[in-house]
Amino acid sequence: MGGDAGQDDVLTVLPGINDDNARHTCREDDMSGAHNGQVLECRGLRKVFGDLVAVDDVGFEIAEGETYGLLGPNGAGKTTSISMVCGLLERDAGEVFVDGDALTTRSVAPKRSIGYVPQELAIYPDLTARENLTFFARLYGLSGGELKARVDEVLTVIGLSDRANDTTDEFSGGMKRRLNIGIGLLHKPHLLVLDEPTVGVDPQSRNAILESVEQLSTQGMAVLYTTHYMEEAERLCDRVGIIDHGKIVAEGTRRELVELVGQKDRVRLLASGDLEGAVNATRDLDYVLEVAAREGGLDFIVECAADNLTALLGRLSSAELAITSVDVDEPNLEAVFLHLTGRALRD
């Protein structure tokens, strides 16, 4: 889908929620409903399709300005979970609160706080970009001059002002993807829910989308982001919930997750000189957990390489070792997922 996107498909800065001049009035009212600073609280979510338990006891919270990632392979239950969070799908058990208000599939008011960007393109091909935006803006209660101004603003931000009056069936994949995201931002939601927004997108557009999400969270929007790309979760998310077979198997910051599974940083050196002497010189350091000499170098397992690497290299230089290369492997979420589930994210 995104393969046909070109230079024009770069997504620039998306409209933020701190732009108070353009904020929809009903949104201001909703701010008072915030619940202990949490924009989203969900707990005990469960959904069963026939014999398949798609989601089982899923729960998490997202605060203002926080980006929360649901990381898991295809079929893990990510889309089902956010479908219940957004009130699209009836849940078999559990609770969802948005800005402190309970949300169900029949809710109306709490849904004003949510901007939803589905994984698949969800736009009308026979309508123009402006007509698509205007229709959804009206559904969210915008009207008159405010509606027009907001539509124009979003068109500018997603770079489609010059194509505003073209029907979207004439758009490239990247343009459609931008419009798809723009619709979710029209009403300046408190909570933006993005369901794998980069699937099928070319690398250039993908990077632009990630930059935009980063920018939105810095402006105070709470973001729920589902992905099966470990790199995206690591880059964007303040906290990550790792989901597999419908259950959240671990949750926390990247560091917390890594520590949860007990993995440490690996430092590999290519060096010449007295390798055994170097081993003896570093073995007693507090942050060095393991050290071993091998042909042409040394392998270390250390705590927090980012903090201790300089000191380690200083100790090695004093041991008269000639170092030609340093390679640091920090344990990542892929490793965490592998550790927790016994299989890779993309299996």
Add this chain to the structure above:
Amino acid sequence: MRAALLIARKDLLERVRDKSAFLYGIVAPLALAFIFSFVFNPIQESTFSAEYVIVDEDGGPIAQAFAESLYGLEDADVATVRRVDSVEEAEQQVETGSDAFAGDEEAQAHAAFILPAGLSDSVLSGRGGRITVIGAAGSDLAAQVAYSVADGFAAELGAVELAVQTVAHSGQLDPATVGGLAQQAAATENPVTVEDVSAQTKQLDQTTYMAAGMSVFFLFFTVSFGVSGLIEERRLGTMSRLLAAPIGYRSIIIGKALTSFALGVISMGILVVATTLLLGAEWGNPIGVALLVVAGVFAAMGVLAVVAATAKTPDQAGSFQAIISLVLAFLGGTFFSIAQVGGIMETISLLTPHAWFLRGLGDLQGGQVTAVLPAVGALLAFGLVTGGVAWFFLDRAVRP
């Protein structure tokens, strides 16, 4: 309701853009109505022959004069007139007329004339009288001729009263006498009124029949653009956006229903006007036609909503809708008069909205708007029953 209107407006804009509703709702039915009416009209015109029965319970001079006028039709080889002894016998012959004219029984009667006892005395004493015409199902033209004959006879008697007034204007009577006669004439009932009890069995001329048949046939396709929009929203992925929006989920269903209703009424309205102007179709009283159109659209919406609520994919819905529309149209007599087939087929046809729509239009040819009410009621019942069933299942259609 605001959300439903927004959805309906969006849907109508989409339909205008993709032109499919225009094609199915206007172009195709108009073209086929033109072709069918052109092809079938000459055949229809060359085969007229009527069988009438007369019940003379009066035996007076007025009844005698009326019977004589009917025998004039025999002389012209237009009709055969037989006397029967009782109203019951006449009704029986007319009732079985439809089957008879389909060719499987001895010919009975296309229409019966009932001349009640005391008709002559009543007319001659200035109190007026009543001749009843009973038409047989499927013999629309013959019944119409019968009605016209009786109506002409009644009008001829009315001319006597008119002659009195004409004489007064010539100045042969003094003004006081003229005033008295005028008052007397004004107070006098029409000497004979013709009661047409065949309205419920009338049908349309060939051109109007084809125009109406094609219109109601394609109505089911046009209306489907609205209700099947639920499935289309799922295909496009936009249903999830609608469900995530701060609107009641019933607004989505109502929005689609409004789209169907608007498309159906607009296309039928255009077809009524276009076939009237271009083909010379005679739909009848506009109010009666409007009632039938609205009720017909309502029935079509109900039937197609069941499909939309139960189909799993757009392709499946399209196939179901096409099959159902074709079967109902065939059974309902949109391509040919089901009365010509008669028998069980005629009974089965009453299970289709198409038959009731055409029957309602036939009833309307008598001129009374109220004549369409049974058909309107039947169509509304179709809509209510099928729409009720669909409403029960539509929750399944409103999902991501």
